[in-house]
Amino acid sequence: MNRILVIAEHDQGHLKLATFAAAGFASKVCAASGGSFDFLLLGSGLAAAAEGLRQSGAAAVLTADSPELTQPLADRYAQVIADTVKARAVTLVVAAASTFSKDILPRAAGLLDAGMLSDVIDVRGEGNDLTFRRVMFAGNVIATVQLDGPIKCVAVRSAAFAAPAATAALSPVEAVAVDAAALPKFAEFINRETKVSARPDATEARxxxxxxxxxxxxxxxxxxxxxxxxxxxxxxxxxxxxxxxxxxxxxxxxxxxxxxxxxxxxxxxxxxxxxxxxxxxxxxxxxxxxxxxxxxxxxxxxxxxxxxxxxxxxxxxxxxxxx
Ligand SMILES: Cc1cc2nc3c(=O)[nH]c(=O)nc-3n(C[C@H](O)[C@H](O)[C@H](O)COP(=O)(O)OP(=O)(O)OC[C@H]3O[C@@H](n4cnc5c(N)ncnc54)[C@H](O)[C@@H]3O)c2cc1C
Missing domain, CATH: 3.40.50.1220 (TPP-binding domain)
Incomplete structure (x- = not known):
């Protein structure tokens, strides 16, 4: 049975559509192999974003809400993900393939001594015996791979998985305890420069x-x-x-x-x-x-x-x- 943790990506509270594709991947694994998935949302002031995740079929929406997590600093986020995985006996950590997950997921995999795959476009298998297909060499090769070990981390291409259908039942929201003093402080947030554009982001646009x-x-x-x-x-x-x-x-x-x-x-x-x-x-x-x-x-x-x-x-x- 898989216990899956889907890392929810957001930009200052605005959920990224790719998160729902990652949930679609998790639903597919659960439908084929049993198990359930939770979302993990990290940041501060997460109530609205958590609300937006409650109709996607997750067993729970976990929130790691702390001022220390306001900015997506990879060392801190990876630590919270690893702690949550250990506390809840998670077997599969999933995120959408993006610059956010490229920064964070390999570090979490390192902390967990887990194998990690990026650019996953398909999954097959039973129980924990999963076989993944992933894109390599600028799309010229599709590799079929398995990961050893009890915990697996995968970043999935959002184009490959449809968002789960909205459920009538709402997933419960559950706070994850964050020990702010114990978080690593290797990196410090200095400044964020963004260009405000009326145009949609290319990763979200039709x-x-x-x-x-x-x-x-x-x-x-x-x-x-x-x-x-x-x-x-x-x-x-x-x-x-x-x-x-x-x-x-x-x-x-x-x-x-x-x-x-x-x-x-x-x-x-x-x-x-x-x-x-x-x-x-x-x-x-x-x-x-x-x-x-x-x-x-x-x-x-x-x-x-x-x-x-x-x-x-x-x-x-x-x-x-x-x-
Ligand atoms: C490791 C590596 C990674 C790379 N990563 C990327 C990447 O992520 N993204 C990326 O885009 N490239 C990437 N490149 C570069 C890539 O190889 C190409 O050089 C680049 O995509 C070419 O861009 P282009 O099509 O705009 O220019 P060109 O190849 O020069 O093509 C311009 C085109 O415009 C046409 N054209 C010119 N004038 C007109 C006109 N007036 N009207 C109509 N048509 C006209 C020409 O016929 C031509 O087909 C990477 C290269 C390497 C080596």
């Missing part, structure tokens, strides 16, 4: 308009990619070529070394479709590409392709959408 090297400067990117995105209520993304040349910030990069996304629609504007870029978006439901080179590799994965100059086609598209 539509992404993404720009590549065809865009010559930041003003053109904003006018064409940003302009099209705003008309569609979409997020914006970017290839690494634009990040490297300083035209777009790193936070917009999609790909192997950027964000991995799987929206309903991805519009690639002047992106060639390098393998490292596609590693971050090829699970999209519908891909549309605009590129002036008909031989561009992006057209091999695109459902809709337009061979055109983005400086001509995108303004036309924007005008038509405005009408």
């Amino acid at each position: 539509i992404i308009v993404s720009g590549g090297r065809a865009l010559k400067n930041a003003a053109d990117f904003e006018r064409l990619v940003g302009g099209l995105a705003d008309l569609l209520g979409a997020a914006v993304g970017s290839s690494r070529a634009l990040v490297d040349s300083g035209i777009t910030p790193n936070s917009l990069q999609i790909g192997q070394t950027g964000k991995v996304v799987a929206p309903d629609l991805y519009i690639a504007v002047g992106i060639s479709g390098a393998i490292q870029h596609m590693a971050g978006m090829k699970d999209t439901k519908v891909i549309a590409a605009i590129n002036k080179d008909p031989e561009s590799p992006i057209f091999e994965v695109a459902d809709y392709g337009l061979v055109a100059d983005v400086y001509i086609a995108v303004p036309e598209l924007i005008e038509k959408l405005k009408k």
Whole structure:
């Protein structure tokens, strides 16, 4: 029987959608192999976020609520996760694959002497004998792997698992005791710089308009990619070529070394479709590409392709959408 702990990810109380995909993974394991899952929410002032987790079929929503956990400092979070796992005899720790879990989950696995897998896209098995499938080498290899040991830690791709259906019954919320004095203090929070944007985050959006090297400067990117995105209520993304040349910030990069996304629609504007870029978006439901080179590799994965100059086609598209 699995006892599963799903680490709930949030940004200052706003739950990340990927958390529900992680719960979908946990539900799948429970349906196939028995057991139950709890959420673990870490931070401070968590009441509203905890409320948002109560209809996902968890046995309990555990809250580790302390001023010492206000910022997601990895050493402290990992310690609380490890303590909770030990106290509750958890066998499987699950988080959505994200920059948050990349920072925290391997440290928790280290504290627990547990094996850890990232980028998991499927799971099969019975009881504790689970077999996972995970993406490797920018999506070119799917590895089938098992983890030894009584405790396993996995980060799952949110595109691969659907959120559990909302339940009528509400999961109970239960506080986890946090010994603030015993928390590690290897890292200290100094400052947080965020850009406030009216646009959705690429990892949460249903539509992404993404720009590549065809865009010559930041003003053109904003006018064409940003302009099209705003008309569609979409997020914006970017290839690494634009990040490297300083035209777009790193936070917009999609790909192997950027964000991995799987929206309903991805519009690639002047992106060639390098393998490292596609590693971050090829699970999209519908891909549309605009590129002036008909031989561009992006057209091999695109459902809709337009061979055109983005400086001509995108303004036309924007005008038509405005009408
Ligand atoms: C280890 C490693 C990790 C990497 N990680 C990432 C990553 O996470 N994300 C990422 O994106 N890249 C990544 N890269 C870089 C990747 O290999 C490519 O260099 C990059 O994706 C290319 O970006 P691009 O498609 O915008 O530019 P290009 O490959 O230069 O393509 C530009 C495209 O625009 C078209 N074009 C030009 N002008 C116009 C126009 N006026 N109208 C229409 N079309 C036009 C061209 O035909 C071309 O197809 C990584 C590379 C390495 C080695």
